[in-house]
Amino acid sequence: MTSRTNRLLALLGKFHRGHLLVVGDLMLDRFIWGDVDRISPEAPVPVLRVISESYRLGGAANVTHNIRTLGGKVTACGVMGRDETGKRLLQGLQAIGISTKGVFVESHFQTTQKSRIIAHPRHQQIVRLDRENHGEIRRSVLQKIRQFVEKQIDRCDGIVISDYGKGVIHRELLELIANLVAEKHCFCVADPKRENFSAYRNPTLVTPNREEASQASGIEIRDEASLREAGRRLLQMWQAKAVLITRGPEGMSLFRPGREIRHFSTEPREMFDVTGAGDTVVAACSLALASGSTYEEAAVIANLAAGLVGDEVGTVAVPLAKLRKAVRGQK
DSSP states (O other): OOHHHHHHHHHHTTGGGOEEEEEEOEEEEEEEEEEEEEEOSSSSSEEEEEEEEEEEEEEHHHHHHHHHHTTOEEEEEEEEESSHHHHHHHHHHHHTTOEEEEEEEETTOOOEEEEEEEEETTTEEEEEEEEOOOSOOOHHHHHHHHHHHHHHGGGOSEEEEEOOSSSSSOHHHHHHHHHHHHHHTOEEEEEOOGGGGGGOOSOSEEOOBHHHHHHHHTOOOOSHHHHHHHHHHHHHHHTOSEEEEEOGGGOEEEEOTTSOOEEEOOOOOOOSOOTTHHHHHHHHHHHHHHTTOOHHHHHHHHHHHHHHHTTSSSOOOOOHHHHHHHHHHOO
8 A cells, every 4th residue: 555545544444533513504314215117197296106215314413423423523503493303303313313402492493304206227316305494593592502512622623514404503603613714723614605605714625516616706617727726715815725616427626825726636436326425525525634634634535435435325424434535445
């Protein structure tokens, strides 16, 4: 094995030491699996014969799940409703050993659930049904989230922000996290959404996808030149130490102030599904940084982990053993 491979494996061996606080929009993913063999006589739509259903952790809950399966310790912080979806979500988190003392119940809040209907044999997603909260989260609950983050920061190596624009991540929380990161000398990795683009300040690493990077920077990313300009603008806008733009099949691009852009290509492979790949990226990057990696090493590890998500259909948490195998097998 090369020295680089040995170095990456050594970092993976430290993942179990990392303790991360994930704050964001907790969700439940529901999958309805079935066969389609005819068209409805009532309307020109396929008829799905349901074979099975399954539930998986989604959104910020999927980030925590990935951190857990990669060997790290993790505490979840967010909001759920007093509903059946919330109960399933809480049970799912607790079943895999994730601390839920930062998950607050909001009586008038509807727990986010994304239901995907998947047709065999090609695993084609026919439609997605979203149930989510449409009102604002009460200020008293948002204050509890801020207080919890402030109390927990000394027990964690870093904060992970998993923002899906559902209300948990808000300007006052982002201001608090920015101040805590500066004061406590910990790190913050953020997966941003449009609703809060202007509120991020001094994060350690931000991981937007290409569309989010285009929206946040105001530059449509079409080629190398526009990619470079978007990355430069995001570094300046967010005052971030690093920005990692994920670009799907084209890999990832890492930007750091005063340094050359670094591209990381994906390994050619058949991809069934990329649901939740962004969650895996932020989880892997965070654990790598907690283990003492450079930004470049974190990007390599996250790129390999994200590639493994597409091996299965649906939301997937990547096991550490599988990531180790990918590291050993890289070219």
